[in-house]
Each structure stands twice: as structure tokens, then as C-alpha cells.
Amino acid sequence: MQIAVVGAGLSGLTVARQLQSQGHHVTVYEKSAGVSGRMSTRQTELGGFDHGAQYFTATSDRFKKEISDWKKLGWVTAWDEKLVSLDHGQFKSAGKSATRYVATPGMNALGKQLAHGLDVRKGQQVVAIEGYNEQWLLKVQADTVGIAASAGPFDAVLLAIPADQAAPLLGELPKFADQATKAKMLPCWTLMLGFPTSLDLPYGGAWVNQSRLSWIARDTSKPLHRAGERWVAQASPAWSIEHLEEDPERAKEKLLKAFHEATGSWIQPIHAVVHRWRFAQSEHPLPSDCLWDANRKVGVCGDWFAVGLEGGGRIENAFLSALALAKSVG
Template identity: 60%
Template sequence: MHIAIIGAGLSGLTCARRLHEQGHSVIVYEKSHAVSGRMSTRQTDFGGFDHGAQYFTASSDTFKEDVASWTKAGWVAPWQGKFVALDHGTATEAGKAGSRHVGVPGMRSVGVHLAQGLDVRTGQRVDHIEAHGEQWLLAVHCDTVPVAASAGPFDAVIVAVPADQATALLEVVPAFAKAAKKVFLVPCWTLMAAFQDSLELGYDGAWVNNSRLSWLAHDASKPGRRPGEHWIGQASAAWSIEHLEDEPDRVREKLLKAFHEATGSQVQPVFSTVHRWRYAQAATTLKDDCLWNKKLRIGACGDWFAAGLDGAGKIENAYLSGAALAAVIA
């Protein structure tokens, strides 16, 4: 089949890779100018910042197998950092968790490797899907062209974007749009800060209590990173919702203040900026692995599906959902 996949995050790329290996002709459309979605790495003069997903764990046998192969290939590595809980500047060592993995040399590397050999068209936003006989056409908008162009026809279409964005695209199948509308995704403001000298905080990752921030990470402590004092701070879901439409400079000022309060360090950064993830993480999921209408040949996958896991919005959810949809189509 000739298949269009909308979204080049982990779920879309996992599905695309497996369909390609099955012999299907696949084109992936991505509105951003790079692949990997929320597994992104921001490159700066001070080094890279994993400003989206911070790490991932693996619990299912299927995901463990691929993570092991990615590790062997050098795409990922375990993050053997020290993790604590912070409360008003006081650090308490956090309990041991399962192995934490990160992409090397940045979280984005997993998506980059999965995309190799695929027809991925970045900088192209799909505005809507419409039926064309027993096939599908896409209305695709590119920044360099003032009007949307028609792409297709395709034998099948897969929507692999956050549920809020998927709802509009899936209106061609009202039951799917209704299902996607049930999912709640929360936003996240992320702070990136670089310091000239070491802050000597004594930990690499921290869950923060009683603060605008909920998470801190010493990005340079991850394997394969450029040395330096590079820190990530992610605001809580509640604070991000309340300040979703604030000006970035104002958000940066507030999150830097929260960083100083949480760490007890008053050293000022030589570089700082923020990024707003409007759809950062699924707070709820659909119980299914994915959505697929065999007759119409249209489906959806993403981290907003439970895919057999407890919890929501994990990288493993995205992977398992994309793999499950490819298996259903096969």
C-alpha cells in the first residue's frame, strides 16, 4: 500500500519503519523542521539541551529488545546519574527506579536513526484529510508556499500527532475524533540555562516539590554530552496551564527565580531561554493500543494510548502504539 503518516515523533517513526520493512511505500509528513517530536534536543553555542522528554524506561519485552539493540548500536545509553527530591532547597535521595535510558548524543538521536532511509518531509503541515474515492488526499501546507497543496492519493493514512491535534484530522471518522477528544494533554514550559562554572549541586536530576518547577536535570551529566554546566528546568503542569499564554521573557524570569530557590544557588546563567510545549504529555490515555478502521484504512497511534502499560504519556507508550498499528495493518 501507499501510506501517509502524519507526525514524525517516536510513534509515527516506529510505525513508518515497520511498515517500510513490510514492503509498503510510506511518506511521513512533519510540520516541524526536524524529526523526533517531543524527544527533541535544542542545539546552542553552549551545547545541546534535551528540552522535551528527559529519559525513558522500558518495561515490556518488545521495547526492551529494541532498546537493547539501540544501545548496542550506540543510539542510546543508560543514564547513571544521582537523583534526588528537592523541597525548599533541601535534597533527599530519591528511591531507586528502573534503568533510565537517554539518546546519544541527544534525545533526538533515536528519531534521527529511525528516520534513516524513510521518505520524511519536514516543514510540511497537514491541515486536513479528505476522501478520494476509496483513497485519501491530504491538504499540505509549507511555509514557502502561500496555499496548501494536495498530496496523494494514498491507500491508507495514519495520524501520529498529539490527541488535541489528531481530533481535527480525524473528523473524517467521527468515532475516532470522538475518542481522541476524550484524551487530556497537559502543557509544559521548559527552562534551558547554561552557567560558566559548576554549580556543585551534587545531583544530576531532581523532582521538585512546592515550586513552579517540577523537574531539574543536569543535561551534561548524560552520556555522550558536551561537558559544561547545562541545566533543564520543567515547570509543573498546573503552573504551565496557568501561564500558558504568558510572554516567554516573563516565563523565563519566573522559572529562573524558581531554579535559584529550588537549588539554593544564586549564580546567574550566561545563557537562558524557554520553550513552550503546548501538548507536552498525555495525562489520560485511551485503553486501546491504537485506532484502525480496516474498511476505510485510516488509523491513529501515539503516547495517548495505554498500549498495555500503566500510566500515561511515556515514550514507551508511543513506541508500543506505533508498533501495534503497524502489526494490525500487516
């Protein structure tokens, strides 16, 4: 079959690779200039910032096997840095948990590896999917062209994008659109900080309590990342919702103040930038593995499906959901 995949994050790239290996002809459409979705790395003069997903873990045997393969290829490695719980500058150990993994030399490197050998059309946003006889046409908007163009026809269309972005494209499948609406995604403001000298903090990452922030991490504590003193700070879902439309400069000021208060370090950064993720994590993951209409040949996958795990929004969810959809397509 001729299959279109919308979205080149981990889920989209995984389902595309799997279907291509099953003999289908796959074209991937990605609205951004690069692949990896929320596994992004922002490059600067100081080095890269993993400003989306921070790391990933594995609980299922299938994902553990995949990580083992990625490790052998040198695409990912374990992140063994000390992580703590922070409360107004005071910290305590977060304790031991499952092994945490990161892609090297930045989180987006995994997506770049997975994209090899795929036909990925970057900078092309799918704004509508329309039935065409028993096939589908995509309405695609590119930054370089003033009007949307048609792409296709395709025998099947698979959406591997956040729920809030998938719902408007599912007008011809109202039951799917309704389910996507139920998996409402929460936003996240992220602050990227570069410092002229070490902050001398005795940990590489921390969950932050009683703060505008929920998480901070020294990006340079991750294996094979460029040296320096770079920190990523992510706001809590509640604060991000309340300040969703905040002016970026104001959001930066408030989050920087929260970073200083949380760490007890008042060294001023030489680099400070914010990024707003409108759709960072699912508030209510759907209890299924994916969505697939065998008659209309439209499917949906992503990290907002529970796939038998507790909760959602993890890289493992995205991977397992993609495999489930590829298996359903056949």
C-alpha cells in the same frame, strides 16, 4: 499500499519503519524542520539541551528488546546519574528504580537514526485529510508556499501526533475524533539554562516539590553530552496550564526564580531560553493500543494510548502503540 504517516516523532518513525519493512510504500509528513517530536534537542553555542523528553525506561519485554538493539548500535545508553527529590533546596535520594536510558549525543539523535531510509517530508504540516474515492488526499501547508497543496492519493493515512492535533484531522471519522478529544494533552513550559561555572550541585536531576517546577536536570550529566554546565527545568502541569499564554520573557523570569529557590544556587546564567510545549503529556491516556478503521484505512497511534501500561506519555507507550498500529494495518 501507499501509506501516509503524519508526524515524525518516535511513534511516527516507528510505525513508518515497521510498515516499510512489511512491504508498503510510506511517506512521512512532519511540520517541524527536524524529526524526533518531543524527543527534541535544542542546539546552542553552549551545546545541546534535551528540552523535551528527559529519558526513558522500559517495563515490557518487547521494548526492553528494542532498547537492547539500540544499545548495540550505540544509539542509546544508560543514564546512571544520582537523582533526588528536592524541597526548598533540601534534597533526599529518590531511591532506585528502573534503568533510565538516553539517546546520545542528544535525545533527538534516536529519531535521526530511525529516520534513515524513510521518505520524510519535513517542514510540511498536514492541515486536513479528505476522502478521494476509496483513497485519501492530504492538504499540506509548507512554510515556503503561501497556499496549501494536495498530496496523494494514499491508500491509508496514519496519524502519529498529539491527541489535540489529531482530533481536528479526523472529521470524517467522528468516533475517532471523539476519542482523541478525551485524551486531552497537558502543556509544559521548559527553561534551558547555561552557566559560566559549575553549580556544584550533588545530583544530576531532581523532582521538585512545592514549586512552579516539577523537574530539573543537568543536561551535561548525561553520557557523551558536550561538557559545560547546562540545566533543563520543566514546569509543573498545573503551573503550565495557568500560564499557558504567558509572555515568554515573563515565564522565563518566573521559572528562573523558581530554579534558584529550588536549588539554593544564585549563580546567574549566561544563557536562558524558554520553550512552551502545548501538548506535552496525556491527562487521560486511552485504554487501547491504537485506533484503526480497516474499512476507511485510517489509524492513530502515540504516547497517549495506554498499551497495557500504567499511565501514558512515555516513550515506551509511543513505541508499543506504533507497533500495534503497524500490526493492525498488516
